[in-house]
Amino acid sequence: MAEPLRLGVAGLGTVGMSVVRMLRGHADALAAQLGRSVQVVAVSAREKGRDRGLPLDGVSWHADPVALAGGDGIDVFVELIGGATGVARESVRAALSAGKAVVTANKALLAAEGVALARLAERHDGQLAFEAAVGGGIPIIKTLREALAGNRLSRLYGILNGTCNFILTRMEEGEPYGAALQEAQRLGYAEADPSFDVDGLDTAHKLAILTSVAFGTEIARDAVFVEGISGVEPEDLVAAEELGYRIKLLGVAQRTDSGIEQRVHPAMVPRDCDIARVAGVTNAVAVEGNFIGSLMLSGPGAGGDATASAVVGDIIDLARGVKVPPLGRPAASLEPYRQARMQTHEGGYYVRLKVRDRPGAFAAIARRMADAGISLDSIVQRNRPFGSAPRHETGLAQPVTIVTHATTEQAVRGALKTIEAEGEIFGKPRMIRIEAL
Amino acid sequence: MAEPLRLGVAGLGTVGMSVVRMLRGHADALAAQLGRSVQVVAVSAREKGRDRGLPLDGVSWHADPVALAGGDGIDVFVELIGGATGVARESVRAALSAGKAVVTANKALLAAEGVALARLAERHDGQLAFEAAVGGGIPIIKTLREALAGNRLSRLYGILNGTCNFILTRMEEGEPYGAALQEAQRLGYAEADPSFDVDGLDTAHKLAILTSVAFGTEIARDAVFVEGISGVEPEDLVAAEELGYRIKLLGVAQRTDSGIEQRVHPAMVPRDCDIARVAGVTNAVAVEGNFIGSLMLSGPGAGGDATASAVVGDIIDLARGVKVPPLGRPAASLEPYRQARMQTHEGGYYVRLKVRDRPGAFAAIARRMADAGISLDSIVQRNRPFGSAPRHETGLAQPVTIVTHATTEQAVRGALKTIEAEGEIFGKPRMIRIEAL
Numbered sequence: 001m002a003e004p005l006r007l008g009v010a011g012l013g014t015v016g017m018s019v020v021r022m023l024r025g026h027a028d029a030l031a032a033q034l035g036r037s038v039q040v041v042a043v044s045a046r047e048k049g050r051d052r053g054l055p056l057d058g059v060s061w062h063a064d065p066v067a068l069a070g071g072d073g074i075d076v077f078v079e080l081i082g083g084a085t086g087v088a089r090e091s092v093r094a095a096l097s098a099g100k101a102v103v104t105a106n107k108a109l110l111a112a113e114g115v116a117l118a119r120l121a122e123r124h125d126g127q128l129a130f131e132a133a134v135g136g137g138i139p140i141i142k143t144l145r146e147a148l149a150g151n152r153l154s155r156l157y158g159i160l161n162g163t164c165n166f167i168l169t170r171m172e173e174g175e176p177y178g179a180a181l182q183e184a185q186r187l188g189y190a191e192a193d194p195s196f197d198v199d200g201l202d203t204a205h206k207l208a209i210l211t212s213v214a215f216g217t218e219i220a221r222d223a224v225f226v227e228g229i230s231g232v233e234p235e236d237l238v239a240a241e242e243l244g245y246r247i248k249l250l251g252v253a254q255r256t257d258s259g260i261e262q263r264v265h266p267a268m269v270p271r272d273c274d275i276a277r278v279a280g281v282t283n284a285v286a287v288e289g290n291f292i293g294s295l296m297l298s299g300p301g302a303g304g305d306a307t308a309s310a311v312v313g314d315i316i317d318l319a320r321g322v323k324v325p326p327l328g329r330p331a332a333s334l335e336p337y338r339q340a341r342m343q344t345h346e347g348g349y350y351v352r353l354k355v356r357d358r359p360g361a362f363a364a365i366a367r368r369m370a371d372a373g374i375s376l377d378s379i380v381q382r383n384r385p386f387g388s389a390p391r392h393e394t395g396l397a398q399p400v401t402i403v404t405h406a407t408t409e410q411a412v413r414g415a416l417k418t419i420e421a422e423g424e425i426f427g428k429p430r431m432i433r434i435e436a437l
Numbered sequence: 438m439a440e441p442l443r444l445g446v447a448g449l450g451t452v453g454m455s456v457v458r459m460l461r462g463h464a465d466a467l468a469a470q471l472g473r474s475v476q477v478v479a480v481s482a483r484e485k486g487r488d489r490g491l492p493l494d495g496v497s498w499h500a501d502p503v504a505l506a507g508g509d510g511i512d513v514f515v516e517l518i519g520g521a522t523g524v525a526r527e528s529v530r531a532a533l534s535a536g537k538a539v540v541t542a543n544k545a546l547l548a549a550e551g552v553a554l555a556r557l558a559e560r561h562d563g564q565l566a567f568e569a570a571v572g573g574g575i576p577i578i579k580t581l582r583e584a585l586a587g588n589r590l591s592r593l594y595g596i597l598n599g600t601c602n603f604i605l606t607r608m609e610e611g612e613p614y615g616a617a618l619q620e621a622q623r624l625g626y627a628e629a630d631p632s633f634d635v636d637g638l639d640t641a642h643k644l645a646i647l648t649s650v651a652f653g654t655e656i657a658r659d660a661v662f663v664e665g666i667s668g669v670e671p672e673d674l675v676a677a678e679e680l681g682y683r684i685k686l687l688g689v690a691q692r693t694d695s696g697i698e699q700r701v702h703p704a705m706v707p708r709d710c711d712i713a714r715v716a717g718v719t720n721a722v723a724v725e726g727n728f729i730g731s732l733m734l735s736g737p738g739a740g741g742d743a744t745a746s747a748v749v750g751d752i753i754d755l756a757r758g759v760k761v762p763p764l765g766r767p768a769a770s771l772e773p774y775r776q777a778r779m780q781t782h783e784g785g786y787y788v789r790l791k792v793r794d795r796p797g798a799f800a801a802i803a804r805r806m807a808d809a810g811i812s813l814d815s816i817v818q819r820n821r822p823f824g825s826a827p828r829h830e831t832g833l834a835q836p837v838t839i840v841t842h843a844t845t846e847q848a849v850r851g852a853l854k855t856i857e858a859e860g861e862i863f864g865k866p867r868m869i870r871i872e873a874l
Contacts, residue, residue: 018728022587022588022728023587026587026588026589029589029653030587032653032766032770033586033653033765033766033770034766035767131584137728137729137730137732138732139579139580139583139584139585139732142576142579142580142583142584143576143579143580146576146579146750146753146754146759147568147576147579147746147747147750148576148746148750149467149470149749149750149753150459150460150463150467150745150746150749150750150752150753151459151463151746152463152466216466216469216470274714274735277711277714289746290742291455291459291574291742291743291745291746291749292574292736292737292742292743292746293574293736293737293740293742293743294736294737295574295575295576295734295735295736295737296734296735296736297732297733297734298711298732298733299729299730299731299732299733300729300730300731300732303730305727305728305729305730306728306729306730308587308728309584309585309587309588309726309728309729310584312586312587312728313583313584313585313586313587315587316583316586316587317583320760320761321760322583322759322760322761323757323758323759324757324759328470329469329470329471330472333469333470
């Protein structure tokens with residue numbers, strides 16, 4: 001039997017403790033499978049005394065994760081602290097600089113400087129594995145980097161944030177946004193400050209990582225167009241249902257003539273497609289390529305155990321001596337990211353307006369859309385306001401729902417700006433992109 | 438740049454030619470990604486002169502795949518001939534005996550002697566990769582063997598044969614079995630002799646391979662309980678619809694107290710579950726484990742390009758120097774397969790009988806089920822025979838549909854045997870297992 005693989009685990013929260021439990025619980029099976037044992041020999045966490053439900057006898061304790069990461073006693077540094085800065089970043093850099101392998105679930109760090117970290121790993125003959133950073137237990141990184149590596153991929157899209165999908169699922173069932181968010185918080189799916197999730201930033205970080213691995217480009221976190229779910233209102237979900245759609249917070253990356261489009265926003269997806277049926281905290285990612293056609297993976301996008309499954313998968317690769325470049329190819333051969341401008345995005349649009357109830361308003365709006373070269377699939381003026389907005393509040397507003405044929409973002413934004421400026425509507429127009437799947 | 442990886446491809450049918458096209462079309466991208474080129478240097482196929490739509494200039498031609506496989510000029514032997522015997526088997530053995538890497542899509546060969554081949558590969562420091570053997574382009578082997586390797590898996594199930602799923606999907610839309618099969622044949626989904634697909638053997642081979650990789654046991658192809666789809670009748674699909682189910686040909690492997698159950702049969706699955714929605718020739722596999730929870734992969738289960746995607750994925754692993762035991766662990770550490778007897782299978786059952794229209798028949802049947810300790814969820818006597826069996830043909834038969842609560846295969850079979858012997862029914866009872874998902 002070969003030498004044991006010695007792990008140092010930094011961060012003993014839910015995921016960290018699940019990793020320790022998983023490795024211990026399956027120690028014999030893993031040793032038989034791998035021909036060597038995998039041992040947690042050192043840990044680092046903030047509170048030494050805290051009861052974590054598992055004895056950590058015989059495991060050396062380190063107050064400083066950076067010292068643990070760069071020290072001699074370990075082969076693999078498992079970073080489960082989180083965050084793009086501070087000790088998480090410093091400890092990962094220390095481990096890679098010391099030529100060690102790093103396994104991390106840290107999407108924020110990867111999105112911010114994954115390419116630099118991959119270079120650091122290559123320079124020191126270390127390794128960097130991060131399956132757990134995207135999609136929880138779903139092996140999407142391995143699938144893109146290895147299984148589909150021979151394909152030229154054209155598009156990937158997914159539900160990458162379980163919190164948002166939970167909230168949207170509850171809203172579909174009739175709950176307003178605030179109540180759905182509170183329920184997510186009560187169940188531990190959403191943080192006290194939920195903005196990182198609901199504003200779409202978490203999805204954007206994950207998408208930026210996937211884009212790099214899928215398309216062979218440098219990570220471009222700040223080039224992701226991001227729109228969160230807090231503007232989605234119950235009437236949008238009702239309208240989506242009537243139109244044959246569901247609303248999902250999607251992360252989408254796709255090749256276009258002008259570059260790679262990366263966007264995160266609520267999208268209307270056909271009710272019968274696979275991604276529309278993904279409910280609650282489940283995640284799913286679909287990938288399209290020239291030989292594979294279309295492939296979809298779905299499973300638990302978060303949670304200690306599912307995330308630990310991905311972390312341990314990476315550890316097993318390391319125990320087997322598997323060496324694959326972190327981002328699927330040598331960092332030096334990643335192409336620069338060429339950003340497609342969001343203004344050039346093409347697709348159908350759903351638009352909801354509160355139109356002043358006066359002669360000609362409806363016609364004026366239709367005319368402005370036509371002026372912008374936008375062809376309409378439907379324009380519906382509803383005589384009765386939707387449930388959640390009683391008439392006495394909206395005054396003389398008539399809700400109008402417009403669905404366009406394929407057009408450009410630029411055309412829709414331009415038309416809505418003109419309509420708003422002309423004073424025919426109350427408040428801001430609401431626009432949701434329709435995703436052709 | 439490292440040495441090129443030299444491939445010999447045996448079998449230039451649809452998949453073989455897709456592999457050649459994929460490697461050529463992506464040659465530059467692959468070289469950049471892998472730091473070495475991947476070249477098809479030799480081929481073997483039956484008819485040299487045939488126009489395959491691609492020039493094979495500069496590639497050496499071998500009439501004998503076995504000589505090609507064991508010869509000096511190649512690093513990787515890609516076997517796409519198919520079949521468990523003959524030159525496919527001999528050439529794979531020759532390549533492994535010569536210490537080469539083998540990539541194959543040959544499920545029949547793997548199911549028949551995968552463990553012996555894995556041993557042969559290990560003995561000569563060769564390698565054996567077979568992602569394309571199961572699920573076409575879906576990376577289920579890699580997922581089980583690598584990504585989920587730290588889990589203790591409890592169950593896997595899937596739709597592993599696109600032909601059967603296509604036929605069942607068409608039958609749901611109202612076509613009788615014969616017409617659906619003919620359509621599958623016309624579209625090239627089913628062979629002239631469709632028995633290997635429709636009798637469930639293809640699914641059984643794939644399931645036996647998956648079981649080994651998932652549970653770490655030896656491959657036990659002959660221990661798979663197999664029942665095909667040719668007995669499924671339109672009235673079963675109508676009844677399924679009414680009961681809230683769909684009928685799918687599933688391959689299921691699961692741990693039980695008495696061993697591992699492997700079975701292939703038409704199953705009623707709840708209409709709203711993910712697997713129920715898999716339509717047409719698409720395949721899907723779901724895996725359940727103690728840390729991952731549940732994960733599902735779906736995509737193209739067959740076709741030249743999708744299968745080539747999996748073959749090339751394996752080739753890329755080899756080009757990167759990735760070494761993983763073929764079945765996920767050293768062949769010597771695979772556990773013997775301990776078979777759970779089908780008689781002990783537990784679940785709900787759907788039973789359809791044609792009962793003689795005479796006093797007491799209905800009661801006699803209910804009594805026999807009760808005698809066998811079977812608790813009924815519903816028993817429905819239909820006054821009007823189902824569409825496809827006009828009354829004048831069935832004489833005085835009354836169709837009766839029974840749905841049981843969870844019981845054992847043994848109990849149901851016993852009760853039906855008694856009922857049949859007592860002469861209260863016409864013909865054979867029809868039984869379809871209900872899968873709890």
